[in-house]
Amino acid sequence: MKIAGLDIGTTGCKCTVFDEDGRYLDKAYRDYPVRRAVGGHEVDVSTIMDGVYDVIAEMAEKYPDIASIGVTSFGETFVMTDAEGKPLHTSMLYTDPRGAGECAELIGKLGERTIAQISGLRPHEMYSIAKIMWIRNEQPEVYEAAKHIFLMEDYVIFHLTGKCVIDYSLATRTMAFDIRKLCWSKEILEAAGVDEALMSELVPTGTIAGEITEKAACRTGLAAGTKIVAVAHDQVAACAGAGAFDPSIAVDGAGTVECLTPIYQGIPDIDVMSQGYFSVVPYVVPGQYVAYAFSYTGGALIQWCTQTLMGKEAELAAARGISVNEYLEQEYAAEHGEEPSGMLVLPHFAGAATPYMDTGSKGAVLGLTAGTKASEIYRACLEGVVYEMYLNLQAIRPSGVRCEKLYATGGGARSQVWMQMKADVLGMPITALRTADAGTVGSAMLTGIATGVFADLKDAANHMVEKTVTYHPRGEMHEKYMKIYERYAKVYGAVRPLM
Secondary structure, three states, X not given: OEEEEEEXXXXXXXXXXXXXXXXXXXXXXXXXXXXXXOOEEEEOHHHHHHHHHHHHHHHHHHOOOEEEEEEEEOOOOEEEEOOOOOEOOOEEOOOOOOOHHHHHHHHHHXXXXXXXXXXXXXXXXXXXXXXXXXHHHHOHHXXXXXXXXXXXXXXXXXXXXXXXXXXXXXXXXHOOEEOOOOEEOHHHHHHHOOXXXXXXXXXXXXEEEEEOXXXXXXXXXXXXXOEEEEEEEHHHHHHHHOOOOOOOEEEEEEOOOEEEEOEEEOOOOHHHHHHOOOOOEEOOOOOEEEOOEEEOOOHHHHHHXXXXXXXXXXXXXXXXXXXXXXXXXXXXXXXXXXXXXOOEEEOOEOEEOOOOOEOOOOOEEEOOOOOOOHHHHHHHHHHHHHHHHHHHHHHHHHXXXXXXXXXXXXXXXXXXXXXXXXXXXXXXXXXXXXXXOHHHHHHHHHHHHHOOOOOOHHHHHHHHXXXXXXXXXXXXXXXXXXXXXXXXXXXXXXXXHHO
């Protein structure tokens, strides 16, 4: 018997298969087109469903004994469909600027603090409800024809099972979910003019949604009776996949986006959270909540740096048989050891996430001279991402964060230099995990628990979470970084008025 995790991302989806002991076996991936224009950022969700069918079919052909599949997805993006689940429009991504006026309208009716206290989110047009209102206002024929409003998790589940089911954590991303009562907020939906009957049934994270339909089984090759599990928003799945179930542990997702996810026992101070636009999201352990403190450009900034600026260095690295990242780290260490670069990089190359939520902010590189070397720019980019996360940690601390150590996931966790830098700057131990894809692992863990493969979270983590190296903070390095951080903390305020 096999279990699988289906991860729906903004640009592609993958299906990863594990055996009953949690060992990785195989995966299939498909990407799909995203349209980005001045007026909006959109995706045709029918192409997402085509990709889902393809990756499942590829894995089902190799592993016909797949017994269950867990579904996790990115947040915010929704689609209105007819009764059969056929999309009535192209879907807006969270980066789409539409909905700002509608968000202001909702604030005018309920007040910013009331919305935050109910939803756990400081109002912002990135969330689904503002964009749903935009369609109701600007494309009334679409809204009137709609029989369902799905986010990507429940959209896929509906096509696989015929059931309209969404888990608590993903429902939070609509800004229409009550994090205290764990239900759709009648107050917010009524103020938004959105019919609650269009929304999917709410279930706890990691709940079996139903069994594969005959039609979907024919399309995918899955066996009759295959169970489909409503897992979670991808960040919650990643936190579970890191094996973090205790407020003393936070997760550092070192992927394209850099995301720090602390855990709370109970709901933290919403007023404090709202100041930094930090989300409050129900977690997999009943009574626990997580928050998202993130930068849009974590690994994305490092990729930009190496691909845009480091062509010559990439060639030299290839000649040595190492990655360009390793080459640059070695070159820097040979000349400077572990000393901070002293440069300042504001990593807002795709706008600012928490604690600013300023999509208009731009990136900046300060401290360049005619003698600045490529390895020094690379090192400064690494430092900029970490300084931004330290800034986030300082902003979220007053909410009651109790983390004493970090578990690191994602591709960035493989860099010893970056991990040690994070431990030194953040001032706490950080343990790298074997998997680069904690979201997929978390999806499989929760699927295995729901279907009886694992007894509970601890059992699942024992089978699927593997720690590698722990990096400990060094006091003298922390002091050096903090002297530079004092200047870094002023960069956004200095640069933003100019850009």
